[in-house]
Amino acid sequence: MAKVAIEAGKVGALRVHATRRRPLRGALLEVVALGGGVILWEVLGWVLAMPWLPPFSKIVAALIQFIQSGVILVNVASSLEGLAIGFGISLIVGLFVGALMGRYRRVEKALDIYVNALLISPAMIFAPIFFAIFGLSGAVRIAVIIMYSVFVIIMNTATAIRTVDPALVEMASSFGANERQIFLRILLPASLPLIFAGIRLGMGRAVKGMINGEMLIAMVGLGALAQRYGSQFEASKVFAIALVVLIIGVVMNWLVEILDHRFTSWAD
Amino acid sequence: MIQIRGLSKEFLGRDGEGTGVLAIDSLNFEVRDNEFLTIIGPSGCGKTTLLRIIAGLIPFDDGEVRIDDKPVTGPGSDRAVVFQNFALMPWANVLTNIAFGLEIRGTPKAEYEDTARRLVRLVGLEGFERRLPKELSGGMQQRVGLARALAVNPRILLMDEPFGALDEQTRRLLQEQLLRIWEKERKTVIFITHSMEEAVFLGDRVMLMTPRPGRVKEIIDVPLKRPRGQETEKSTTFTEIKEYLWENLRSMQVLDQREA
Numbered sequence: 019m020a021k022v023a024i025e026a027g028k029v030g031a032l033r034v035h036a037t038r039r040r041p042l043r044g045a046l047l048e049v050v051a052l053g054g055g056v057i058l059w060e061v062l063g064w065v066l067a068m069p070w071l072p073p074f075s076k077i078v079a080a081l082i083q084f085i086q087s088g089v090i091l092v093n094v095a096s097s098l099e100g101l102a103i104g105f106g107i108s109l110i111v112g113l114f115v116g117a118l119m120g121r122y123r124r125v126e127k128a129l130d131i132y133v134n135a136l137l138i139s140p141a142m143i144f145a146p147i148f149f150a151i152f153g154l155s156g157a158v159r160i161a162v163i164i165m166y167s168v169f170v171i172i173m174n175t176a177t178a179i180r181t182v183d184p185a186l187v188e189m190a191s192s193f194g195a196n197e198r199q200i201f202l203r204i205l206l207p208a209s210l211p212l213i214f215a216g217i218r219l220g221m222g223r224a225v226k227g228m229i230n231g232e233m234l235i236a237m238v239g240l241g242a243l244a245q246r247y248g249s250q251f252e253a254s255k256v257f258a259i260a261l262v263v264l265i266i267g268v269v270m271n272w273l274v275e276i277l278d279h280r281f282t283s284w285a286d
Numbered sequence: 287m288i289q290i291r292g293l294s295k296e297f298l299g300r301d302g303e304g305t306g307v308l309a310i311d312s313l314n315f316e317v318r319d320n321e322f323l324t325i326i327g328p329s330g331c332g333k334t335t336l337l338r339i340i341a342g343l344i345p346f347d348d349g350e351v352r353i354d355d356k357p358v359t360g361p362g363s364d365r366a367v368v369f370q371n372f373a374l375m376p377w378a379n380v381l382t383n384i385a386f387g388l389e390i391r392g393t394p395k396a397e398y399e400d401t402a403r404r405l406v407r408l409v410g411l412e413g414f415e416r417r418l419p420k421e422l423s424g425g426m427q428q429r430v431g432l433a434r435a436l437a438v439n440p441r442i443l444l445m446d447e448p449f450g451a452l453d454e455q456t457r458r459l460l461q462e463q464l465l466r467i468w469e470k471e472r473k474t475v476i477f478i479t480h481s482m483e484e485a486v487f488l489g490d491r492v493m494l495m496t497p498r499p500g501r502v503k504e505i506i507d508v509p510l511k512r513p514r515g516q517e518t519e520k521s522t523t524f525t526e527i528k529e530y531l532w533e534n535l536r537s538m539q540v541l542d543q544r545e546a
Binding site: 203 | 341343365366390420
């Protein structure tokens with residue numbers, strides 16, 4: 019519980035950051051920071067000449083080579099497919115279970131301990147069990163993604179629904195609203211800001227789960243590629259893949275942010 | 287006519303049992319059709335609980351609540367509530383908030399939009415139809431709350447310290463506006479307040495309640511002529527009733543503090 023609150027706090031900070039970023043000066047600062055990082059990396063890469071820190075230009079070269087050979091496209095597609103299915107299931111299950119837990123005290127009492135325990139425990143611990151259930155199929159990596167992302171969505175949704183101003187529910191009841199109307203017209207819209215915070219956290223965790231699952235179990239997609247070049251000590255290729263994963267993470271977060279803004283701008 | 291007979295309500299202890307708090311103890315009173323009844327009493331006299339029972343929002347333990355001889359078992363289309371903290375949906379604009387009750391009751395869209403626009407005019411919020419509650423002052427927010435209640439055209443308006451959260455000037459303006467609307471639309475109003483001026487200025491009768499448990503101390507007629515306005519408060523009758531209320535409330539408060 020405390021953990022979620024802390025992470026939600028982080029998202030809150032992100033949200034503030036996102037709205038402050040809009041002025042040109044903020045955008046400029048970001049570009050300068052990114053450019054500075056790249057230059058520093060490039061210089062350190064040449065000066066130190068360490069095998070584990072290739073200059074940034076070599077990483078870009080490796081990335082271009084990946085793109086030209088088509089290797090990256092195939093693997094990105096494979097990874098995104100897993101992410102879409104896994105995160106999609108997490109979203110549906112997370113919102114449904116979370117809503118039930120938030121609305122009905124008995125459901126919450128029954129499930130709270132499980133959700134809390136599974137939220138904190140490292141998802142990879144369950145990898146062997148997924149293996150035993152699903153064998154060597156794509157389902158394993160989807161199960162890992164779900165394991166990573168579903169609990170934070172459940173937690174935030176439940177908290178969101180539970181903390182809706184009771185005065186609003188009473189107001190709706192006073193006009194004769196039934197349970198379905200109370201849910202759709204009051205509880206759901208009122209909880210959206212917090213639910214979206216959970217979705218964003220869940221998305222971040224899903225990307226992590228995607229790579230971990232692919233690297234350690236499923237041996238497909240970007241994770242498998244990173245694993246292969248990692249064992250061959252091809253640092254520039256590993257960094258190139260990391261860059262791609264980073265971009266995927268940022269783009270996904272940005273997509274959630276757009277939806278969030280579309281539905282919850284009233285709460286800003 | 288609203289009839290309350292032997293009404294009692296006890297709030298249970300935290301564990302759902304054990305010694306609870308008796309909020310209301312065998313209340314008896316009636317509210318006549320088209321009457322404006324104000325209810326005043328020290329905090330803890332169960333006035334808000336009483337209002338929520340009449341609204342059908344919470345159950346009671348003993349006695350009966352009847353409206354036109356029919357027992358109250360839940361919320362009904364004959365009643366609408368105006369809430370102390372406005373209870374507006376922060377994500378919905380003024381028009382949507384006002385139309386909420388109609389929409390819940392399945393009124394066709396074209397019809398509830400017409401009604402909502404008419405009420406926007408009635409409470410003087412033209413030009414603010416698309417604004418969100420957070421963009422409005424407290425007084426404007428409660429006008430939305432009032433318009434939302436009036437939109438469903440209830441016969442009975444239940445108002446729970448509706449102007450309690452507003453500053454003095456805004457409160458005065460809203461009191462006068464409420465009376466103007468009430469003169470026109472003629473509804474039965476039960477109005478909870480802890481302001482003595484407000485109780486006398488608005489009410490046909492003032493019901494005085496005792497604290498812990500809530501009982502009816504006295505129901506006082508207010509023979510001030512309508513329509514009421516600035517002149518009303520200068521009359522000796524107004525001052526006398528206000529003073530009488532204060533004497534009573536003061537003795538209750540003193541007693542309360544001695545007990546505590």
